Amino acid sequence: MKQYSDLEFLRLSKWEKFRYKLLCFFAAIPRALKNAGIGIGRFFKNAVLGIGREFKDLWLTFREGDWKTKTSYLVMGFGCLARGQILRGLMFLLFEIVFIFYMIVAGGYWISMLPSLGKTGPGEVYNAVLDTYSYEYNDNSFKILLYGVLTIFFIVAFIYTWRANIKQNRVAEQILRSGKKLKSGKDDLRSLVDDQFHKTLLALPLTGILIFTVLPIIFMILVAFTNYDGSHDGYINSLFTWQGLENFRTMLVWKGAGGRSYSATFGEILTWTLIWAFFATFTNYFLGMFVAMMINKKGIRVKKLWRTILILTIAIPQFISLLYVSKMFAKNGIVNGLLLDLGWIDQAIDFWGSTAHNGLTARVLVIVINIWIGIPYLMLIATGILMNIPQDLYESARIDGANPWQQFRKITLPYMLFITGPYLLTQFTGNMNNFNVIYLLTGGAPTNAAASWASGNVGYTDLLITWLFKITTGEDAKYYLASVVGILVFVVVAVISLIVYNVLPSIKNEEDFQ
């Protein structure tokens, strides 16, 4: 590939510049992969070295430390207590007691069951005294997986705390040796609202994210490697167990009778998801910008009124407006009624049910209705940005004889694109996962008969995210398949983000704003 110097690059036409950048991006992939490989290698090297250092430090602390320090290896916080840092010492000790208690009572069981996800499933047990059979539930795979992961979290936290406890001793010894005083419990508390304030502030939000976002995501990723579904629910019907990469094979390469395969369905839905995301993002973007420019034009009256009317769609909860609009286009809805009254049609149009051309009517309609939902947001954002464009740019352009279209192409559009680049990306990925609009408007309809053998009655307007929902709530409730779809969605979103971030001109530098 030909490399251009900066000067040569500037001389290229727009299209060639774009092509060049794209080529550069793909040409850089091998090197990026190599760098990533080196990076990962370095990471592991550093990790190994770091662990080695930690062990060396642990050993040194033990050898050089006094008896208080040595006892701390077994009884956490002992050193702190013995040196008068009561509060710290008690916290460490309490944590150790809780941890040991938990591991004996529950944690040990969860961890030991994790490799098998439960040994004895539910079944009928003969009761010799009453001479009856009773149904008994035993291990619970779901809980084993969940609490197993949680226990691993807990063990990691314990190791970290234990290490911090040892470090404390070494630091305390050094401080005492240099003749200074140790921090008292009061100082510790004070530092929580002062130089350690960020820990106080982040404690609650991060705990919430850890338990209600990170843990479920890890759990669901793991589910993709099991056979967890409606009939293998892990407790009442039967246990579920590890499957390795079997589910990914089913989704990506398996071929059933008559050439049916999940991969074909997945590809079909993915294509529509990308088309939808593209149109939903860019129609809103350009039309919203257009409306904003109209409202902000000099000499337009009652600007506030126009804005307020548009903002109504943001204010009114989406489920009301979307469900209502969806019913407006129903076969016996207002739109058909109006068209019939006007005599423009003589038979009601089935907007949501027509499967002609892969459900083209429904597909176009969701994009159009999404414009109705989306323009107000873009109008607000564009208004804010348009006001920031220096007016003298336009003035000098006018003096040079540029017409309004040229002004738009050469000033407004580049400025907007530069500033809203990252926003466009989040919009695009957000639209890919735009559950509400699709589900409330069509519920995925019209049904795609060819693809519907796959879990969840697939329709032509289904996005990957609604398909995922349908799989989990469908008859078989194939959670493992939903997890695989979820992971694939993540991969698609991550790849798109990576590409766009690398081609985008406005690579944000956070500190620039401050």
Next chain:
Amino acid sequence: MNEKRHMGIKASRALSNTIIHILLVIISIIWLIPFVCILLQSFRVESTWQVGYVIPQQWGLDNYAAIFKSDFTHWYLNTFIIALVNAVLQTVIVLCMSYTLSRFRFKIRGALMRFMLILGMFPGMLTMIILYRVLKDLGMTEANAVPGLILVYVASSGMGYYVSKGFFDTIPKSLDEAARVDGATRFQVLTKIILPLAKPIVIYTILTAFMAPWGDFVFARYISFGNPFGMNVAVGMYNWLNKDMINSCYTMFCAGGVIVALPVTILFMCLQRYYVEGVTGGAVKG
């Protein structure tokens, strides 16, 4: 000659402004039609199913009377409680998170932000199954769905720190430093200096946190699991439009829609200024 050309420009500007005015009127009509229709149909009493005309033949308040006799009151109260509690707690969480990430430079900050960015790329839908089971074990599903929903909304709200972090980034750091030199603790800097300046973004956060529960549909449906006492308005009213009920509940849906939308819309319109500020700031700063 010069005068004439000037007049020409003026005339063409007047023409283009007239065209734009007409366009804006058309746009406004398109944007208002669904809301006008829903309002009109909520007063229709001659039939309860979908019809092809907009203006009722007989007017009345029957639909409003009917919804207050149904489970709607439960749903409304549920949603209102969720929205209120969520507005308070979520604001606290989001402000803690965004302020810290904007102001402090600690060791894991960069890694934390990257981690959350990656986390955000997973479809949240996926976590529903497990959250349902966990909440069920805690006894927070079906009839008790309200505390469960609040818990999940609040706990995962820390991820949405971007907009307010962008705002905090615009408050000059020199203010903090000056106060620190004068002997203020970090806590005092936050409460005495930053928070008063951050009023717009605080109101924006409260407003969005209050409005979100009114529209949450899928998760709320999963958690309430068909129990009418645990539903929010979105879940409950969605059922009114399914195949079996639409013929008897369509106009009720319209009336319910009006009752739900009115207070939220009025609140939103009053605080519009702050919302606009938040949205525009957030988009620019990412």
